Amino acid sequence: MTTSTRPKTSMEGVASAGRALTLLSAFRKGDDAVTLAELAARTGLVKPTIMRLAVTLEEHGYLIRLPEGSYRLGAEPFRLGSVYQQSFRVEAHVMPALEKLVAATSESASFYVRSGQQRLCLFRVDSPHPLRLHVRQGDMRPMDDSATAQVLRIFENPSSPKAAKTPLPIYSSGATDPHIASMSVPVFGPGENFAGALSLTGPVTRFNRDAAEKATKTLLNVAADLTRSLGGALLHNPGQP
Template sequence: MTTRTPRPKPALDGVAAAGRALAILSAFRKGDRHLSLAVLSDRTGLVKSTIMRLAISLEAQGFLARTPEGAYRLDAELLRLGSIYRDAFGLEAHVLPVLEALVARTGETAGFYVRHGERRLCLFRVDSPHLLRMHVRPGETLPMDDSATAQVLRAFGRRPLPAKARAMALPAWTSGATDPDTASLAMPVFGPGPDLAGALMLSGPISRMDARRAEAAKPLLREAAAGLTRALGGEAPAALSDAAA
């Protein structure tokens, strides 16, 4: 009979340090771009010297980054883990069929974007069969400019919803905001629960997606976003129905 060697228990100091490091990450709330050392200390109850010591390890692992002013912001390793979580949750399995259906029905490019700091990140994309289209690959980022997609991410990513979001006509449509020859439509998608999951968008050259054709595509995008929200267990704000009507 083989005698098992008992696994050594982790040192209490190590457990405590891990708990404090997680407390620092958990101190960030929706809408926080960066936090000062003083705010982190206030939210975690940790002394500043402890936060600074743990932040060195968190920075080395890509969880935190320092701003030029000396504040802290969340870094890319959390995005990587978030992407793994999304895959585990089955986001891709829900989103890609919706994008494929939109492309089949409209002939234009469909994509799904999330906000990444001061940029918007293309998570999923299905290209138009037309050769003339804007070329963006999943994983690429674009600025949070005045495009329909950026407007939706900016407006609906906050709680409570700002007045601008409640008054926004949906789907949002812009022409020439990111690229002078490209127009786009965008709708918010929610889930799980009331949180913004991302922005569902259609884009095409202005020569094909003018105001008349964009108007014809709006009901399709609205229907697709509502179906995706339901599939993700989401709950669109009541104000959204009024704004979209």
């Protein structure tokens, strides 16, 4: 499920395909229609190149060109996103796990995967408290020093020495936002493949280290149950007996 940097092979990619993907990746959450000038600014591609790429992408349902000349995403990316989620049977397993975490801790629970140099909130259940970090499913967050980002970096290679030596859960405070603390553990799928990061977040005034320590057993148990339900194998955690 993770998107990671793959080792370079002797076979080179197709430049035009790379430019087309760059163009698609320029669309951001909340965009309705994006002008040609804005797409050029976001991608660094020249306008004639964008227009040629857009013709092909429109033919295949990835883009729609509006009468005034701006562009918006077509239905094909949505279809692929649905296929992505359904193919891993993740939602049916993850959402109950998140709901269980929120019920037990009263903090927000999320499931993240890595998307290039960012992390994607794939699923989320909010805390019942009005004071909480407002993140929605589909939001991108930075690959910073937060607990979630650390889990995504360390465990994308579960067999690495660092993964084997990292105590769990990982806790961070103020990494992405000075007012927010988070705690995260890895979840695995079939064949010990890394599936994503299961995280709890809350305001630092409430979700301090003492509160995180109290929630540790619950988070580890829910992550273990989720790993088993996804067909994964549990890894030894040096931070626990």
